[in-house]
Amino acid sequence: MENIESAGEKPVRRGADGSRYSSTRERILREVESRVSASTSDIVAATRLHENTVREHLERLRLDGRLRRVRAEVQGRGRPGWRWQAPPPDTVNPYAGLALALADTLTRVAADPAGQARASGEQWGAEIAAQHPDAAGDPRTMVVDLMREQGFAPADDGDEIRLHRCPLLSAAARRADVVCAVHEGMIAGILRSRDAAADATLLPFQADGACALHLRTAS
Numbered sequence: 001m002e003n004i005e006s007a008g009e010k011p012v013r014r015g016a017d018g019s020r021y022s023s024t025r026e027r028i029l030r031e032v033e034s035r036v037s038a039s040t041s042d043i044v045a046a047t048r049l050h051e052n053t054v055r056e057h058l059e060r061l062r063l064d065g066r067l068r069r070v071r072a073e074v075q076g077r078g079r080p081g082w083r084w085q086a087p088p089p090d091t092v093n094p095y096a097g098l099a100l101a102l103a104d105t106l107t108r109v110a111a112d113p114a115g116q117a118r119a120s121g122e123q124w125g126a127e128i129a130a131q132h133p134d135a136a137g138d139p140r141t142m143v144v145d146l147m148r149e150q151g152f153a154p155a156d157d158g159d160e161i162r163l164h165r166c167p168l169l170s171a172a173a174r175r176a177d178v179v180c181a182v183h184e185g186m187i188a189g190i191l192r193s194r195d196a197a198a199d200a201t202l203l204p205f206q207a208d209g210a211c212a213l214h215l216r217t218a219s
Helices: 023-033 040-047 051-063 096-109 113-130 139-149 169-174 176-192
Strands: 004-007 010-013 068-071 082-085 154-156 161-163 199-203 211-216
Touching: 023 040, 023 051, 040 051, 040 082, 096 113, 096 169, 096 176, 113 139, 113 176, 139 154, 139 161, 139 176, 139 211, 169 176, 176 199, 176 211
Parallel strands: none
Antiparallel strands: 004 010, 068 082, 154 161, 161 211, 199 211
16 A cells, blocks of 8 residues: 555655656655755755746645645744645554554444444544535545545545555554544545535455545535
């Protein structure tokens, strides 16, 4: 699910569509990763690439789940600009162990662990949607955007949505019945903030290692 292959000392990284990153895109990604955060102008100055080129690559990296945009600190009047950050690697996610412990506990004490996990996920998804009241697009677009923000690197081909990363991969690999049910419920909760009759089905770890997501909406 990581889309990372070994190539000598440097990893070969690929986008959500499976294509290998160009040297320019990899260079821009590494430049952001070397900093706590960076503005677009910071990356332009460091790489000496045209601003439009940098903006295009930064946005593509955001869509792949490699980067995220955060608001800069307020300085003076006016709305603060955006800065770019690289999320922490999935392999060192500090919540994976906690998620696994909670999943193990739920499995022991609940009559229907997966059902309870999904219900908790739905509540979580509703809370995520409530934090984004101005999210643009139809329910499907909203789900894709918010799943990208949550670090799942979604790719939508119009038929199904492929999730190429998982923020809790190690926990999901050991307790997919519970952890993936939480994620399925989360997606359903996001959907239902726009369409009360909508639902979601998440199929973990398909042939290419990605998870397949199917949405059912009234539209």
